[in-house]
Structure formats: C-alpha cells, structure tokens
Amino acid sequence: MKILKLMFKNAFRHKLRTTLTIVGIAIAVIAFSLLRTVVTVYNSGVDASAADRLITRHAVSFIFPLPYSYKDKIQQIEGVDIVTTANWFQGIYIDKDQFFARMAIDPETYFLVYPEFVLSKEELNNFKKERNSCVIGNEIAKQYNLKIGDIMTIDGDIYPGRWDFIVRGIYKPKDKTIDGTQMYFQYDYLNERLEKEAPMRANEIGWFVIKIKDPSRSADISEKVDKLFKNSSAETKTETERAFQQGFLSAVSAIITALNYLSFIIIGIILLVLANTMIMAARERTREYAVMKTLGFSAKHLVGLIMGESMVISILGGGLGLLLSFPVVDGFGQAIPKGMFPVFYIEPITIILAVTAALSIGIISSIFPLIKALNTKIVDGFRFVG
Amino acid sequence: MAAIIKVKDINKSYQRDNFVVPVLNNISLDVEEGEFIALMGPSGSGKTTLLNLIAGIDKPDKGSITVADINIAALSESELAKWRSHNVGFVFQFYNLIPVLTAFENVELPLLLTNLSKKERKEHVVAALTLVGLEDRMDHYPKQLSGGQEQRVAIARAIVTDPIIIVADEPTGDLDKKSADDILLLLERLNSEYKKTIIMVTHDPNAASKAHMQRHLDKGDLV
Ligand SMILES: Nc1ncnc2c1ncn2[C@@H]1O[C@H](COP(=O)(O)OP(=O)(O)OP(=O)(O)O)[C@@H](O)[C@H]1O
Numbered sequence A: 001m002k003i004l005k006l007m008f009k010n011a012f013r014h015k016l017r018t019t020l021t022i023v024g025i026a027i028a029v030i031a032f033s034l035l036r037t038v039v040t041v042y043n044s045g046v047d048a049s050a051a052d053r054l055i056t057r058h059a060v061s062f063i064f065p066l067p068y069s070y071k072d073k074i075q076q077i078e079g080v081d082i083v084t085t086a087n088w089f090q091g092i093y094i095d096k097d098q099f100f101a102r103m104a105i106d107p108e109t110y111f112l113v114y115p116e117f118v119l120s121k122e123e124l125n126n127f128k129k130e131r132n133s134c135v136i137g138n139e140i141a142k143q144y145n146l147k148i149g150d151i152m153t154i155d156g157d158i159y160p161g162r163w164d165f166i167v168r169g170i171y172k173p174k175d176k177t178i179d180g181t182q183m184y185f186q187y188d189y190l191n192e193r194l195e196k197e198a199p200m201r202a203n204e205i206g207w208f209v210i211k212i213k214d215p216s217r218s219a220d221i222s223e224k225v226d227k228l229f230k231n232s233s234a235e236t237k238t239e240t241e242r243a244f245q246q247g248f249l250s251a252v253s254a255i256i257t258a259l260n261y262l263s264f265i266i267i268g269i270i271l272l273v274l275a276n277t278m279i280m281a282a283r284e285r286t287r288e289y290a291v292m293k294t295l296g297f298s299a300k301h302l303v304g305l306i307m308g309e310s311m312v313i314s315i316l317g318g319g320l321g322l323l324l325s326f327p328v329v330d331g332f333g334q335a336i337p338k339g340m341f342p343v344f345y346i347e348p349i350t351i352i353l354a355v356t357a358a359l360s361i362g363i364i365s366s367i368f369p370l371i372k373a374l375n376t377k378i379v380d381g382f383r384f385v386g
Numbered sequence B: 001m002a003a004i005i006k007v008k009d010i011n012k013s014y015q016r017d018n019f020v021v022p023v024l025n026n027i028s029l030d031v032e033e034g035e036f037i038a039l040m041g042p043s044g045s046g047k048t049t050l051l052n053l054i055a056g057i058d059k060p061d062k063g064s065i066t067v068a069d070i071n072i073a074a075l076s077e078s079e080l081a082k083w084r085s086h087n088v089g090f091v092f093q094f095y096n097l098i099p100v101l102t103a104f105e106n107v108e109l110p111l112l113l114t115n116l117s118k119k120e121r122k123e124h125v126v127a128a129l130t131l132v133g134l135e136d137r138m139d140h141y142p143k144q145l146s147g148g149q150e151q152r153v154a155i156a157r158a159i160v161t162d163p164i165i166i167v168a169d170e171p172t173g174d175l176d177k178k179s180a181d182d183i184l185l186l187l188e189r190l191n192s193e194y195k196k197t198i199i200m201v202t203h204d205p206n207a208a209s210k211a212h213m214q215r216h217l218d219k220g221d222l223v
C-alpha cells in the first residue's frame, strides 16, 4: 500500500538522524542482552543446583578442611543416600589467567552424585583404574585441544609441586546450563603424595557432598550432620547446595541485582532516544499532517503513519542490536576467565525480552507525537511555524 | 442559477490565551454554481477563516453553511473529512506538497481514499498532470520543481478527485508575475471549461480581476 511507502520514506527523510537513532537503539539492545545474559547465567547457576544435595563444610570457613573420617560417619545417618568428597586443588595450567575449576574427588561416588556431568561407562571405568588419571569437561578439552591419553601438567599452588595427569575421560554437560569447564582427578592420587610430602595435610577433605533420598528432609538431615560433629575439633556447617551457592555468590548477588536494574534503565534510555526522534519528526511534519487531514485522511491513517514510522526505526535498531548481540556476548564469554561464568550464552528469554522491548518502545515513542498530531486542528496545523 | 454555497449568519471567533478574538461577524454569502469569486481584504480581516469554513476544515460558532444542499456546519469531524475528500479541492499559498513524494504520488494521495484500482488511479493522475502541463515531470520531487510548477502539481492534486468546488488561498502569493499568470490562467480554465466553482482569496488586484466577482472583507464584515 502507498501509505506504507510514505511511512518508510518518512522514516528515512533525515538519513543521518534516523541512522544515529537506529545505531543508538542497537547499542542499547546489545548492552541489554549482555547484562541480561550475565543476570540469567548467574541465576541459572543457582537454579541448576539440585535440591537433593547437601554440602557439608567446616563451620568456620570453606577454606578449612575436614577429616576424611567424617565420610563414614555421615554415611551412617538415616536418609543419606551417597556421600562424596571434593578438594579444591586449583594450580596453574599453562596460563595463570585462564581459570577453571580443578578438584580432587572420589571417583567411586562423585559422578553418581552429579549425574549432570555425563561420562561414558567405559571412560568412568578407565578413570577409576588409574591413579593419576583425570576427567575434563568437553569445553576444556576443546579449548586446550586435549584428547584421551594426553598428559596435563599442572603447577600446584595450594598443593605445591608438579602434577601430571592423564586424561581418561571427557564429560559432557547434560544441558546448556551445566558447566563444561571442570577438571577432576582422584583424591587418592593427591592423598598418597601428601602422606609422603606433607603428612600433616593428608586425609583431609575440602567438603562433603551428600545426596539425600528425600529432598524435603534437607533441613532435618543437615541438622543431624552438624550435631554429629558438634564440640569436635572441626565442627561442620551443612546446607543445601542451593543455599551454599547463593551464600558463596552473595557478594556477586548485589552486583547482579544492580545489573538487573541497569538492563531495564537501558530500555528506558532507548525509549527516550526514539521518542525524541519521533517528536522532532512529527513536529516538522505538522503542516503535512494538516494537509493529509484536509484531504480526508483519518486518525487511523495517521496512527499507521506515525506509529509505523516509529516501529520501523525500533525494529531495525532492535534487530541490528540483537544480531550483533550474539557475537558480542560470545566475545565477552571468551574474554572473561573461564569458570567465572562457566556457561555464557544468550537465553531465549533475553531474546524475547529484547524483541518485546523494541516493539513496545516503537509503540510508546509514537504515542506523544501521535496525540499531538491528532489533536492539532487543521487550521492550527497550517498556521504552525516550526 | 441556484446558489451552490449558502453561508448564512455565521460568527467565528478564536480563543487566544485568555481573551476571545472575534474574526467574523454575522457573515452571509451566496455563491452560485460555476462562479469564480475573489475574496479580498486587508491582512487579518478573516479571509482565510471564511474560506476554511466554506471548505469544511473549521466550523463556525453560529450560523449555517450549506454546500450543495448539505449543511456542513452540522457534520461531525469524520463526516466532514469524508465530505471534503469528495467535494473540495484545496490550493494553498505555499503549495503544501509532501516533499518525500513525487509529483505523481502527491497527486495520487487523495485517490488513496477512494476505491479506485491502481490502474484507474494512474489514469486520473496522468489526466490531472496533463491538464496542468506537467505530464513530463511526474517523477520529479517537489524540490526539483519551480514554485510555479509546484503550485501546478498542487492544482492537479486539487482537481484529481473531480470536486465541485475549489478553494484557493492566495495561490499566487508566493510566485513571480509569469508563474502567477500561468496559475490564474489555469484556474480560469478550470472554471470555464470544467465548470468548477472557485473561491480564491487574494491580495493581488491583478489576480482578483480574473474572477467574475470580487467581495471584500473588512474587520470581519463583508462589504
Ligand atoms: N486558528 C486560529 N487561532 C487563533 N487565531 C486565529 C486563528 N486563525 C485566525 N486567527 C486570527 O483571526 C484573524 C483573522 O485571520 P485570517 O487568517 O482569517 O486573516 P486573513 O484575512 O486571511 O489574513 P492574511 O491576509 O494575513 O492571510 C487574525 O487576527 C488571526 O490572528
């Protein structure tokens, strides 16, 4: 239809102004997508934590170890299904700025408690068989080009020395929200060497992970665990994995909340940018709208013309922004240390939000100029001098 | 011949800030079908206001305006819009063409409100542009045309729907003598050959002399 053509021509009447507005919207949409991605990725980390897993750690701090002997005692508690252990190993692998989680774990039970890390039976068996074997996430394998049978040499820091591991398994995350950047090796390998080199530190565990049979009993079982070690030299603190995650990230959480607000403030800014463009455009065309009304064009036509123009700009800006968001978010994911946000991708909800925002901004921005155009009497429109 | 336009006892005032400015006082005017009338008078005397009332883009405070047996003062805004699109052709001092549309598209604009097919619209537009002598400028944009040519496009736009009356508010006010004469000649032709009733507001005695009849407004009174 001809009106549609006029709408497009109007949108690009001031090419520079329209281009700047479109670019402005695109940049804002990119910023929005990036911020939303950080927020949703953070939240998905908390969501992914299972309700049937408890974490038992030292009551004073996460950095103090617990005696290995607690494992059997916890196992005795009624309602406990599996107990597994983990030690934070850290160390430096190739580049000290490239951070990813490296842990000593119990090969017999760990993958039973964490089924979201999918490992083939064969690879799991090979992992269990060899003392110095390790399992890595598929993303780490890809990033460092590691294959089964390769040697990973890690320079220990918490546990000093040179450590060699043979890759015997590569796990795949169950879905996109699961971290594919971890490295696990046998606790016994660590412990046997500690017994020789630093016997004081042997037989100690970073934390226990307890899989319980009934998630609704998490509070009750947590209490029982902690009671068991009350008044011992190493008291424990047990909580659900979710509470643990949230606590661990509570400092981050304030920033995340700020980012969340910021992402919506950005939407507000785009709104102002476009509304400003539209108000200027409609003001300049006061006479033309008066002409169209004189010729018999109705409110319906003006709504189509003005709102349509605003939508054209917002859709182009939003579309461009969304398209560019993918490489930008990807690049950002590459630039930040691995493991800080292990999974970093644009969630569908972010896309939906960005599209909805762009469309509503197109509509809202046109409302003020539209009301103005509709309410200006023809005779006043002709008398208008810009 | 019967009067096609009957303006009876109309009053019009405008609100400016806190006080009311009376513009037209009890004006009555009859225009016969096929008439070419010039409205003259000093600036601010209410010429444009009277023309706008007759053309149905504004309403009187009091009185009636009957055009071809329809009292347009009693129509609603949307009825009036529809009425205008069928019955009135508009020519303005500053042409008022849409700058992003070509001459062809500008003339086609009022036809978009009809249910003519694309082909029929094209025939009408070409005929109107040929009548004003711009058939070779159809694809030009307003800024590629001279003032006189722009005004001729505006006249083509005014006649393309075949209205019964044409209102022209100082159609030569912004033109040089030569272009102004072309426009006046065109209006005379529309009146004599196509039997259009024309009401033209003008300051220019030369322009007014082309009309059959001259009426003068002074401070809101017709004299
Ligand atoms: N829409 C309006 N709102 C307020 N005042 C108006 C409006 N239209 C006209 N007026 C006032 O009414 C008076 C008559 O205006 P009008 O435009 O009819 O005069 P005119 O005879 O056409 O003058 P000109 O020769 O300068 O065009 C003027 O004082 C003008 O300021």
Ligand SMILES: [Mg+2]
Residues within 6 Å of the ligand: B047, B048, B049, B169
């Ligand atoms: Mg005037």
